[in-house]
Amino acid sequence: MKNTLSKEIFKAYDIRGIVGKTLTTETARLIGQALGTVAREKKVKALVIGRDGRLSGPDLSHALAEGIRATGTDVVDVGRVATPMLYFAAHELGTYSGVMVTGSHNPPDYNGFKMVMAGDTLSGDAIEALYQRIVARDFETGEGQYRTHDISEAYFERITGDIKLERPMSIVVDCGNGVPGAFAPILYRRLGCRVRELFCDVDGHFPNHHPDPAKPENLQDVIQALEKTDAEVGLAFDGDGDRLGVVTKDGNIIWPDRQLMLFAADVLERNPKARIIYDVKCTRLLADWIRENNGTPEISRTGHSFMKAALKAHDDALLAGEMSGHVFFKERWYGFDDGMYAGARLLEVLSRVDDPSALLNALPNAVSTPELNLKMAHEGENHALIEKLQATASFTDARDVITIDGLRVEYADGFGLMRASNTTPVIVLRFEADDQAALERIQDDFRRVLAPEVDAPLPF
Template sequence: MSVRIAAEIFKAYDIRGIVDETLTEDAVYHIGLAIAARARALGVSDIAIGRDGRLSGPRLLARLAAALQDGGLNVVDVGMVATPMLYYAAHTLTQGSGVMLTGSHNPPQYNGLKMMLAGTTLSGDGIQELHQAIVAGVTPVTTCGSLRSADVSTAYRERITSDIKLARPMNIVIDAGNGVAGAYAGDVYRALGCSVTELFCDVDGTFPNHHPDPAKPANLQDLIQALQDTDAEIGLAFDGDGDRLGVVTKDGNIIWPDRQLMLYAADVLARQPQVKIIYDVKCTRLLAPWIREHGGEPIISRTGHSLIKAAMKEHEAALAGEMSGHTFFKERWFGFDDGMYTGARLLEILSQSADASSVLNALPEALSTPELNISMDNEGDNHRIIAQLQANAQFPNAENIIDIDGLRVEYASGFGLIRASNTTPVLVLRFEAETETALAAIQAEFKHVLQQVGLNDLPF
């Protein structure tokens, strides 16, 4: 029998909706049945599941577990964990298969599912096919699977500490924003020999202190203040499900993920020359020449954690990163995005210097804007406008235009980017240049193009 389910929760990278409105317990059950059917077709028999700290997590996870069992899979429930810990469980306890119940950094009323089957993270068409299968009707199988619980926290921590060795003890502050990473990150870094000051590490799905999104400067102000008030030398911040990292220096500078990636790239290339390193279209144009100078091959990619993972497999890349804070180490790790492991790799590098902040502050930097958003009235309007711009927009002063994900327009002295968000109905823009004059010129050209498609209320 066919099922009605909100189509808008099936996003490009995951499934995400408002609990009890678009993402109901019944919806989670039918999604679980569809996942199980897909898994069985891939030869998967065992699947790991976990949840973040959201208040809706326990009841939704119970429905997910029931559906996966009814779909014939043996379920390994690892409980309340960070998303990378669920990925770790999928790699070590199953055939590379797992479902994480998480709303990531969305507001408290949201929840969702990130899915990996047979080592591949579902995205795009794969997620839409789940929706189509649900609408067509997916039924339970006659032989149900089993359910068991597992605790992966010790094994996960020991796997990190067996890989990472600090050259000296470090004094750090971590801010989990009351997200699920707070339950584990402090123990990971103390096990590495760090002295750790914890901010908002008690897991609270109402997020009472600040939003758990280190991509927004406002959410890093408590961390900046703590570095001023203590002897700590570096600050690490995590998003709601622990797969993204934010970094702040002792003097309060935010080291955005594209600059962090420079440091990781130089480190990896020192051991593995000539490997491929992937970055997304939002990253600084200083990154590609940096990678080449250090002996690597830079590859630009579409934005999105699942799309980056697919690109890593396609190109056999050793490292990847995107501006939002997802970093993916294949060298010495599993290739999934992991804020806690990325923080450990950062500390390993910084511990080799007596002044950690100076290492970070010395990384190349250009003038740039934060991510700018233009909200749309309706779902899909952003994609329609991008298609229109890709077909008709003229940028007479551009040297190169990359259209794999919106339009990244590169100039002699900078770049401008406009792309459609795949998670919300907004257009995303970012600008970078060598000088204020060049930045203003690039923005003026973009303003002219956007006004031609009827966008006049612009955030720049």
């Protein structure tokens, strides 16, 4: 086999690499052949493909389509869209299968593929199987058809037909030059908003700031625009539009676990007792909030594929969310993560009050750290260490130790988390407490457990 295939690009949740180095058009074609073959095995006649605004998108997308068609599977190309619009197209066109060419929030020289097949998001073993299939050159052959399709109007109509604002709102929208810039301002204007656009021209160089609303430095332009204009709230998106950042008029960042509180209260008003799912990185205040709003909280592993699987597995699960900003609505929507749709649902709730910032700022809050990363020297070392500590570590005054994804240690007045990242050789840590003193005590407990096991300095 050719040495162009790099195993390291086949990640836990997607395929992702550096364009021209670990990810080439030849690799994209091979991935297309593997996916087209899986489609035929699953009796899927057509794959929908789309791409974000990255400069390498057209070439990779073309090669991917060639590979898919070479297996006898048809291609429906929806062109340059946000990732959730690709998912929407797969539903709308009845294939429930598609491939998005996207580098999400990675640097400009990255790109990759997010994949859904017969309604299931490909992850873990399914992605590993694609790699093995390519190594073995185990491909079907045939001549698939190719056609293009514009999904944007159907997407806008589906959302504006369902979501109604109580009053017009004035908002800031920052797309960081990612692909949502081509769609988010149109959507929110159609919902009746006055939109002040920041970096909504799609530019794969990302000349202004990185399209990642999980990092406070990327929200500073939104904060300034809210300060200087009459806008009531700020929305920011990642590079491919599946994550949402929210900023209040007074410059407070409402992190995704607190956004989830607002969404949960809204969904539970119409659907009492519904199950609300959140990942291990989210605030511990969520569980009580969900119960107080007559819902059933459920904690889950981190990862969009796990969230989607959990939503599908439980009929009573209507909403899920991750600390990273992925929010999944099954009530009134399709159960996939869509930052632009989440923004519309947020505006629907906020339009019912005169002071949106007061509503957002009043959501329960605690003293917490952002995600902290402890870099390990080698691939796999992070998983080995977490497995060891799951078996051996003991924590002072811990009320509960949750091991579904790393170690989430619950205390009377806070929690600490350490888990192995599935995408890079790091251990992800997060801490939360009722006050600063409790936060420091919990961090000390984690230091005691972690420090003897690692050579690197701890990030807390």
